[in-house]
Amino acid sequence: EAGVTQFPSHSVIEKGQTVTLRCDPISGHDNLYWYRRVMGKEIKFLLHFVKESKQDESGMPNNRFLAERTGGTYSTLKVQPAELEDSGVYFCASSQSGRAFGEQFFGPGTRLTVL
Amino acid sequence: QKEVEQDPGPLSVPEGAIVSLNCTYSNSAFQYFMWYRQYSRKGPELLMYTYSSGNKEDGRFTAQVDKSSKYISLFIRDSQPSDSATYLCAIAYSNSGYALNFGKGTSLLVTP
Numbered sequence: 001e002a003g004v005t006q007f008p009s010h011s012v013i014e015k016g017q018t019v020t021l022r023c024d025p026i027s028g029h030d031n032l033y034w035y036r037r038v039m040g041k042e043i044k045f046l047l048h049f050v051k052e053s054k055q056d057e058s059g060m061p062n063n064r065f066l067a068e069r070t071g072g073t074y075s076t077l078k079v080q081p082a083e084l085e086d087s088g089v090y091f092c093a094s095s096q097s098g099r100a101f102g103e104q105f106f107g108p109g110t111r112l113t114v115l
Numbered sequence: 116q117k118e119v120e121q122d123p124g125p126l127s128v129p130e131g132a133i134v135s136l137n138c139t140y141s142n143s144a145f146q147y148f149m150w151y152r153q154y155s156r157k158g159p160e161l162l163m164y165t166y167s168s169g170n171k172e173d174g175r176f177t178a179q180v181d182k183s184s185k186y187i188s189l190f191i192r193d194s195q196p197s198d199s200a201t202y203l204c205a206i207a208y209s210n211s212g213y214a215l216n217f218g219k220g221t222s223l224l225v226t227p
Contacts, residue, residue: 043217106158
């Protein structure tokens, strides 16, 4: 069974440009999470989808970030316009629903560099 | 005050040593306590999780939770060079949809 995949693995853009990150969760996983790690800091939660609905987006830093999950399958995270402080590694994770606690499986991350 | 505090290390031990990794947390509402392992350029991988105070063992790994002190630990016995990685503690509670609160991670190097 394929794990969580993320694309691209690495993106280098200039300040002010737009970047879209994609996450494909494990098939059948209703929960999808986005996290981010900026240099020197801990991995921080951004938002949580249950199927196509945003369950919790309390971790989104500002309105330059837009996440979508079309049809409850893959998800995209768009940053527009990108700022220097957006540089970091963006992780996606997915888990099954219907359980008291579901293990979150992480993708390899997208390393974003904003110049 | 951060939700989860973890000493980032780095920690270097000889092969065969017992390793102790620790985190403290501030929110007593947390219900689930996890340890993730992350190799370079990879995503975190769940090692162990527990939801009660006490010890949980899995092979060479033991997770320990003390809710009264808000303290969690991971012990690695007979450490191997393949254990060299970053170890992240993570904590969650159901009211937040199990969103994970991570520590900074401790970098561990096990030398042959």
